[in-house]
Amino acid sequence: MMKKEESGRFEVEGWAAMDDSGVLSPFNFTRRKTGSHDVTFKVAYCGICHSDLHQIRNEWKNSQYPMVPGHEMVGTVLEVGSDVKNFAVGDRVGVGCIVWSCQHCDFCSKDQEQYCEKLVWTYNGIYVDGSPTFGGYSSLMVCDQRFVVKIPESLPFDAAAPLLCAGISVYSPMKYFQMTELGKSLGVVGLGGLGHIAVKIGKAFGLKVTVISTSPKKEKEAREVLGADHFLISNDQKQMQEAARSLDYIIDTVSADHPLHSIINLLKVNGKLILVGMPEKPISFHPSSVIFGRRLVGGSVIGGVKETQEMLDFCAEHNICCMIENIAMDYVNTAIERLGKGDVKYRFVIDVTRSFSSPMAN
16 A cells, blocks of 8 residues: 555655755655545656756746656556546556646636646646645656546657656647648757757658757757758858748747847748747847748747647657656756756656655555
8 A cells, every 4th residue: 555644645755945046855745645536646757847947946936945846747557536537557647737727717628728827837836725736856646637648658658758848848839830731841949858859749740840059069969860951050140141031930949048030030921930948038029020021929838738648649659759868866956957057968857766765655
């Protein structure tokens, strides 16, 4: 049986940030007992998202401590509630960025829970019972079945975890903004956790993909490993000018502050630039960049649960998974430092199984 308190709550091991220093340390806590609509699973792997770095350091000015980060978690089902029909003990499952939404608003009715005004984030949020939400840097998760997805058997368990944020963050805007037409050209700004998946998904849709990066060193891998068709160095003015009006779509994945004017000018007439990275400072560009080309600049955040499952199935069909560096939990502070310097190819994934004792009692 699982380790539980007399109240039925689960005893959980995790790592948490206790203040805005962003340093994580061991932290034991409890999760609610499995409710009638809940799925309880042993966390096997959890990706480290760039937003984890922002949150633990309170760079977005909304952090609550102690904070157990992690919204890219996968694991094996240990227990399900009496009203759960689509999941069973032993299933491979995952939970992404959201653990609750109202289910009644216009967005929820359209399977766009990520835009629900009452949504609850997987961590650094307040659940409907008033308790803080703790994420996947932990040994066990309890989640309402509506926000649990199945991980296809053909996807490697560890490399599938980052798809729950990085994958859906690029897949959703490509679908919504109709950036999937066979033979069209896609630019991907930034070749990191989101960027490398955008390249893979773009190629799977049959697009001609151009990687746009400040680092010339990434060209070889972009072309030879990821299959990019072209490569632009974004701070090479000559290259950027020669590539003007060459792209139908662009996904900008960069979270660092960077100018947009030269990127917008890469778009053809009627081209679309979608921002999925979140730099610290406000962005700006001259209106003429979009007016004289009827261009669209938009944004997107993750996707709903139904679309996340669709994305996972798409990735399984096309053999798409993340390129990762597998780490133990006690390496997490070093990994966070390296992530801040861009020193990862392309996503850290915590091997939770070997980092904690089993949630099963001895």
